[in-house]
Amino acid sequence: MSLIEQAGRICQQKGERFTPIRQKVFGLLEASDGARTAYELLDELAKDMPNARPPTIYRALEFLQQMGFVHRLDSRNAFVLCTHFEDHHAAQFLVCDQCGSVAEIHMPAVMKSLRTEAVNLGFDVHSETVELHGLCKDCH
Ligand SMILES: [Zn+2]
Ligand SMILES: [Zn+2]
CATH class of the missing domain: 1.10.10.10 (Winged helix-like DNA-binding domain superfamily/Winged helix DNA-binding domain)
Known part of the structure; x- marks a missing residue:
């Protein structure tokens, strides 16, 4: 499908x-x-x-x-x-600042740690998108 x-x-x-x-x-x-x-x-x-x-x-x-x-x-x-939208999830991206390519990566364990820490600090999270910026493997 x-x-x-x-x-x-x-x-x-x-x-x-x-x-x-x-x-x-x-x-x-x-x-x-x-x-x-x-x-x-x-x-x-x-x-x-x-x-x-x-x-x-x-x-x-x-x-x-x-x-x-x-x-x-x-x-x-x-x-x-998103290419795996069956389950709602927070997105994590690797963004190339040279060619503009964007790759979605899946780090649910990292998100869980971030959420836990936010709760511990009494922080109310409204947006969970994580972006790592740099150069993709074709650009560096
Ligand atoms: Zn996604
Ligand atoms: Zn690139």
């Missing part, structure tokens, strides 16, 4: 509508290498849907994030498709 079919199935199970625009944004993110900003996505979307406006794309991205299909890369205000 393709990723978009998996996403469609999850939406169906949760009683959410995977509308054409949501599917389109999902597809654009799936096709892109690295993270894309809302405006880059809007430019792409406008080729097929000339009536698309910023709120259209922001609503679609918000939905995709809520469903756990897409992660937001805070440092770039950009979005990345």
Whole structure:
């Protein structure tokens, strides 16, 4: 099953509508290498849907994030498709500052330690995305 079919199935199970625009944004993110900003996505979307406006794309991205299909890369205000969205999870990324590639990594044990420490310090966590910046193996 393709990723978009998996996403469609999850939406169906949760009683959410995977509308054409949501599917389109999902597809654009799936096709892109690295993270894309809302405006880059809007430019792409406008080729097929000339009536698309910023709120259209922001609503679609918000939905995709809520469903756990897409992660937001805070440092770039950009979005990345998650390829294992069956389970909601906090995202950890390796971000190349030269070519812009973004690799999602999975360190649940690290996240658990971070959460525990935050609780110990009485800190209320609202966003859990972790980004490590540097140079990817092609760039260094
Ligand atoms: Zn993910
Ligand atoms: Zn690189």
